[in-house]
Amino acid sequence: MSQITSVKTTRSSVLGASLMLAACVAYAGVNVATQWAGTKTGIPSVMIAFWQYIIALILTLPFVFRLGLQALRTNHLMLHIMRVALAAAGVQVWIYALTHVPIWQVIALAMTSPFFVILFARFFLKEVVTPARLITAIVGFSGAVIILAPWSDTYTAYALLPVLAAALWAGYSVMTKYLTRFERSVSISIYMLVLLSPINAGLWVASGIGMPEMAAPAMEVWFILILIGTLTAIAQYCQIAAYSEADAVFLQPFDDLKLPINVILGWIVFAAVPDNNFWFGAALIVGASLYLVRRDAGKLPARA
Template identity: 75%
Template sequence: MSPIASVQTLKPTVRGAALMLAAGAAYAGVNVATQWAGTRTGIPSVIIAFWQYVIALVLTLPLLIREGAQALRTNHLGLHIIRVALAAAGVQVWIFALTHVPIWQVIALSMTSPFFVILCARLFLREAVTQTRLLTTLAGFIGALIIIAPWSDTYTVYSLLPILAAALWAGYSVMTKYLTRFETTASISMYMLILLTPINAALWAASGVGFPEIASPSMEIWSILLTIGVLTAMAQYFQIAAYSVADAVYLQPFDDLKLPLNVILGWIVFAATPSINFWPGALLIVGASLYLMRQDSGRSSPKIQAAE
């Protein structure tokens, strides 16, 4: 039996957790590659964002061809646009943060996202916020606070950017979950990539930033941009597939696992040793996620009603 087939036979909650973990691993690769592009090759953040999603779109075209024109048929174009606008803003803020803040601190600050997700999911998706879900999400946030030590002198104004990105992406996550009621995974992925391209192009043009090597780019530049694009396409698909089978609130602690994944990969690539606070904080995040998986693994994703 293939790994994909094995995943399909799992219970919805376990399958959603596995898919979210796969997305987290892919996003960890994206973040490390993005930081490399910004700090080692000097590519401006607006250019990274543009090529990241252009390449991901090209790689996703076979999926569109397989699904056919029906993948782009929708009665919810406005919702797609709102979702992509939130994502585009989050991407720009996130990439800018990665070029100014150590990767382990950026990811830790993004752990504020669960509070925004819970608020939005409760208000707009009518998802149940059980005591277990609330406490495990709170545990993940406390773990993040232990890691970043907000009482220290290491904060700069750039440290606030990941929090802003977290809020924007929380809105994006809830919109993604809402759209899975009406749209296929392929459709949501394609609209994301198609609409992001002109938005990122406009932001690049408005920034006035040039890319003098674009006419004769180096192998290093295109290699890193291609890596970012490939991993982005994979992460997008895994994440949307996860939201299609499990609640956004349930999945959030598994999304928190991107913290140790990013830190470990950043440690390997950049030799960026995290502070000693990282270890107890990461243990708390991982423990909370595994506990939630054990508690909810026997349940299927509950029916939820849209807010009127």
């Protein structure tokens, strides 16, 4: 490798890590603002999800227009709809969880998603599950059980919601991987944006929830909704840009920083302090996730 190539690689790695860190901070802001919207202003979770992605879509429309309608050509429309439906369900469950479960617990339990991916990939993509992968998944789920602490007096069924969201997003990820066999990545991304908002709208209508009386002034309600949508657009942009600069394996540790960042913000805004079970359980989940990604590093295509 020449010195010039080495410098370019280093710059890309630093930029990728910085963008991923920015995405983690933005996502943490989304989570805190979402929990505030649900618990302090009385906005129903279906409304939050709808406006979150409507606002994010509006902010990303210039990118869609630049690519044109050719990016929407597909022979697998139903697969796109099923994939985005899984994502929409995950968003609804996630937001509902944030209005009922401490933020530190929600974030940690959502990190079980890679272990569901292993399970779903085995059954739907016929991928091989090695003993190491199976043990890693068991360790990760053990960490989730420790955080859930179903034996404690404070346990409620709401604590299972982040795990359900993780499972739904894992299904979304596996279907995304399946679609990459036939579709261009740009088409997959655009269909996510175009379909998610109307699906969220349909879920809102189906819920039968109208415009409720808010526990906060209208200006505060709109401010928090616009903030959530804006931070969502920023987070998604930074995350995609990060992956365009550096390898997923390199970026994984920086992506895992979302856990402590969310814990810190939750402590500052809500004075939500994790219990003793959290730290050991979170260490098992993060450790297992990192091991899984590092072990599969050699199976990923190298960057040019």
